Amino acid sequence: MYRFLLTPRWLALHVVVLLVIPAFVFLGRWQFGRFEERSANSDRVTSNIEAAPVPLDRLAAPGQQVRQDDRFRTVTVAGTYDPSHALLVRRRPQAGMPGYYVLTPLVTGPGTAVIVNRGWVKAGATADTAPEVPPAPTGQVTVTGRLRPSETEESSGIRERSGLPAGQVLLINPAKIGEGLPYQLVGGYVELTEQQPKPAAAPEPVPAPDVGSGGGLNLAYGVQWWLFIGIAIAGWILLIRREVAERRAQESSGAVVAEEAETAAN
Structure with missing residues (x-):
């Protein structure tokens, strides 16, 4: 059968x-x-976001890469902005609109600094029109924000290329941004969430990360x-x-x- x-x-x-x-x-x-x-x-990102703020120097130092396990930890750091070396990060849409991130080095001491992502500004009317960027505050400020590791092509999915307009980059990579600067940068950056004293005008804050459903x-x-x-x-x-x-x-x-x-x- x-x-x-x-x-x-x-x-x-x-x-x-x-x-x-x-x-x-x-x-x-x-x-x-x-x-x-x-x-x-x-779980790790949620824990880091909810953790109490700590001084930046407890987690990162100039010339050292920020650990992946410390990403999105809330940190505080004091210093003075250096607007002469400010940069715009291209191709950073927010709320469905094209725009830029505004990067400004925060000088924290003699020969040391950290890149601060001060927030987002919308793109200009045309591709060749410079966006309107609120100036960085002068004098001593205290920044509170989320600690982020350096961006790479692998981690961001963004392909680096040359020939960009002056003062613009595609990746937030302090190792490359720091070339030629008069100070050493932390191997990561701070995504600003709060600042004292509060400026009269500032870029729009970058939204907190979407933790998602956890897989x-x-x-x-x-x-x-x-x-x-x-x-x-x-x-x-x-x-x-x-x-x-x-x-x-x-x-x-x-x-x-x-x-x-x-x-x-x-």
Whole structure:
């Protein structure tokens, strides 16, 4: 009755099922891994955002890279802005509008400084029109903001290129920005959230990061792939049982016909 399972058509089906099952197992495990990774990242970022502010020098120093584990930690730092080396970061949309981030070095001591992202300004009327940028405050200020590691092409997805207008960059990369500056920069930057004394005018604040669902979709996809394993096995068994039922029905029908023929002949 089950010899049909060794026919070429059924052997091909067996091979497909045997290949599909481990593939679905792998895809499910990969999605579960992504879930754990994103959940851990979400928990770390949330914890850093909610942590009490600490002085910048407790987490970062000039010439040293900001650790990934410290990203979005709230820090405070005092100093004076150096508007002569201010920069605009291109291609930074906000609220669905094209614009720029405004970077200004904050000199924190003799020969040391940190890049401060003072916020966002909308683009000019044309690509060649300079945006309106509120000036940086003069005198001593105290900045509170989110600590961010340096941007790279890999981490940002933005491709660096040459030939930009003077005073503009594509990536917030203090190692490159600091070339030729009269002070050493921290290997990261501060995304301003508060400033004392408060300026009369300032760029729009950069929104807090969207922590997201912590990989909830990846968990759902992982469960989905493993459900597909059960569906594949159940479908395989169902096809076999249907084939067996059809063959038994054909045999029974053939036996009845033969019996009727024999009866008629007698």
